[in-house]
C-alpha cells in the first residue's frame with residue numbers, strides 16, 4: 001500500500017470500525033444510506049452530503065485524501081448526517097454515537 005503513514009493509520013482505524021465484531025454498531029454505516037430500501041425518500045432533502053464508512057475506505061484506497069484530518073472530517077459527517085436525519089433519541093443515532101467513541105479511542109492510539 002502506497003499510503004503515507006498518517007493515511008495508513010486512518011485506513012486501519014476505518015477498517016477496524018467496519019469489522020464484523022462491531023456489527024452491532026456499524027451496520028447502518030457500512031454503505032451509503034439507501035433511502036429506497038429504508039423508505040425514507042426525504043433523505044436527500046435533509047442530508048446534503050451523504051457519507052459512510054465504505055465510501056471513506058474507498059476514498060482512502062483511491063488517494064482522494066491528502067491528510068488524516070480530511071478522513072476525520074468525513075467520519076464526523078457520517079455521525080452528523082445520522083443525528084440530523086434520525087434525531088438524538090433514535091437507536092441508529094445511539095449506534096453512531098457509540099461508533100464515534102470507538103473512532104476517537106482508536107484515533108488517539
Ligand SMILES: Cc1ccc(Nc2c(-c3ccc(O)cc3)nc3c(C)cccn23)cc1
Nearest residue numbers: 027028033038039040081082083085086092
Ligand atoms: C423510517 C426510518 C427512520 C429512520 C431510519 N434510519 C436508519 C438509518 C440511517 C442511517 C444513517 C442516516 O444518516 C440516516 C438513516 N439506517 C437504518 C438502518 C440500517 C435500519 C433502520 C433504520 N435506519 C430509517 C427509516
